[in-house]
Each structure stands twice: as structure tokens, then as C-alpha cells.
Amino acid sequence: MTTYIALLRGINVGGSARIAMKDLRALFAGMGFEDVRTYLQSGNVVFRTPAATTTAKSDATASAVPAAAGPQGPADLAVSIERRIADDLGVTCTVLLRTGDSLARTLAANPYRDREDDPAKLHVTFLAQEPTAEQAGRLAVPAGETAVYTLAGDEIHLHVPDGYGRTRLNNTFIERRLGMRATTRNWKTVTALHRLAAGE
Numbered sequence: 001m002t003t004y005i006a007l008l009r010g011i012n013v014g015g016s017a018r019i020a021m022k023d024l025r026a027l028f029a030g031m032g033f034e035d036v037r038t039y040l041q042s043g044n045v046v047f048r049t050p051a052a053t054t055t056a057k058s059d060a061t062a063s064a065v066p067a068a069a070g071p072q073g074p075a076d077l078a079v080s081i082e083r084r085i086a087d088d089l090g091v092t093c094t095v096l097l098r099t100g101d102s103l104a105r106t107l108a109a110n111p112y113r114d115r116e117d118d119p120a121k122l123h124v125t126f127l128a129q130e131p132t133a134e135q136a137g138r139l140a141v142p143a144g145e146t147a148v149y150t151l152a153g154d155e156i157h158l159h160v161p162d163g164y165g166r167t168r169l170n171n172t173f174i175e176r177r178l179g180m181r182a183t184t185r186n187w188k189t190v191t192a193l194h195r196l197a198a199g200e
Contacts, residue, residue, distance in 0.1 A: 001034075001050050003100035003197045004074070006081060007126055008043025008093050009183040017091050019043065027088055031081070037196055043093070044189065046196040049077075074099070094181045096126050100197035107194055111150050112159040113187075122187035123164055125156040125171060128180045138177045142168045158184075 006028075011017040021038040024045060028036040033047040074097040081095045098106070112122055130153050131139070139156075141147060147160040147167040156174060160167045164186065171184040185193075 001048050003046065003048050004077070005098045005100070005103055005193050005197055006043075006045040006047070006078070007096045007098065007183050007185065008045070008085075009096065009181060011043040011091065011093050012041045017093060019085070019089055019091055023089060024085075027084060028081075030088075031084060039192055039196060040189065042185075042189075044185070044193055046193060094128070094183070096128060096181070096183055098126065100194070103190070103194045103197060106152075106155055106190065109152050109155075110157050110187075112148075112157060116159060116161075119187040119191075121160050121163065123158040123160060123184050124187070124190050125158060125174050125182050125184040127154045127156065127174075127178065127182045130154040131178050131180070135178045135180070139174065140177075142173070145169055156182075 008019075008024075011019050021041060024043070025036045025038055028045055028047050033049050036045065036047045038045050078095045078097045082093065085095070086092050106124060110122065110124075116122055131151070136151055139149075139151065141149065145168060146162050147158060147169040149159075149169060150157045158164070158167075158169060160169070164170065164184075171182055174184075175182050
């Protein structure tokens with residue numbers, strides 16, 4: 001059994017792509033996942049899945065959810081969740097998956113937490129995949145910015161002294177520069193999701 005954190009991109013923002021968390025929990029439970037919990041309204045789902053799971057389609061037919069084993073397992077699982085959300089809830093969104101273990105590594109890898117006392121100024125942008133060297137080379141801090149970043153695999157740690165709402169080094173900027181989907185969470189959310197994944 002593996003603990004996953006599903007990070008949904010762009011739901012319940014600005015009145016678009018509305019999904020009730022109770023509906024999201026029901027959908028995940030209906031796919032055969034266990035211990036399904038959500039955090040806030042922005043689409044954060046912690047759940048557990050065995051190595052092989054069967055999901056029930058809305059038409060009562062069944063299909064297998066890809067096993068989490070192997071390097072492509074989480075990506076296949078994310079696609080299955082995206083399809084079910086589109087089919088059952090009528091919302092098209094991107095789902096990025098992390099495991100409880102990988103989120104623990106994310107917390108430990110933050111290079112800014114020892115120099116910043118205010119967690120509101122720390123964010124993590126989760127990427128759909130690890131950028132190539134060419135993609136990473138296109139990512140640079142806009143002129144005049146006080147924000148800084150560190151790319152660590154398929155995640156970007158952000159330190160935004162003037163606040164995330166004022167920085168141009170935001171999710172949209174990162175997606176455009178890297179040419180891939182991403183979703184950003186503040187440090188409070190990242191730590192809360194880690195606690196949920198750890199069963200706290």
C-alpha cells in the first residue's frame with residue numbers, strides 16, 4: 001500500500017472549475033482508494049492505494065488502475081484520476097502525484113527554511129516532470145524581482161520576500177518558461193499534507 005498526495009491544478013480558483021471536496025473524496029473512494037482525506041478547497045487529496053487497484057466506472061463496468069510500481073506508475077495513475085474527474089464531475093484539470101516519502105524529501109530539501117521565519121514567504125512549485133537542461137536554462141528570475149528559486153528535480157522551491165501575490169515568479173511564469181504543467185502550494189499546505197500522509 002502506497003500513500004499518495006494528489007495535487008489538482010487550477011480548481012476552485014476565481015470561480016472556475018468548481019469541485020466540492022466531498023464530491024472529490026467520494027470519487028477517490030469510488031476508485032477503490034482508502035483513507036481518502038482532503039485539505040482546503042484548492043484540490044489536495046491524501047489517499048492510500050494497494051499495489052493493484054480496481055476502479056468501478058460510472059456505468060458499472062470495471063477497469064484496472066495502473067499499479068504504482070515502476071517509474072511510470074504515478075503518471076499513469078494521475079491520468080486515470082484526471083479522466084475520472086472529467087467523466088464524473090465534468091471538470092478538466094491536471095493532477096500531479098507525490099508520495100508521502102517524496103513529500104518528506106521535499107520538506108528536507110528546502111534551502112530557504114533556515115533563513116526565513118515567515119512560512120507565508122515559502123512556496124513549492126510541483127512540476128509534471130523533471131525539466132531537461134534546456135528547459136531549466138529558460139527559467140530565470142525576472143528583472144527587478146526579490147524572489148529567488150531553487151530547482152530540485154521535479155520541484156521548485158521559492159522564497160518570495162514580498163509575498164507570492166506580488167511576485168512574477170509565479171505558477172504561470174514557470175509553466176510558460178518550462179513548457180509543462182505545474183501547481184504551487186505554500187509552505188503551510190506542504191507541511192500539512194506531509195502530516196496527513198504520515199497519519200498525524
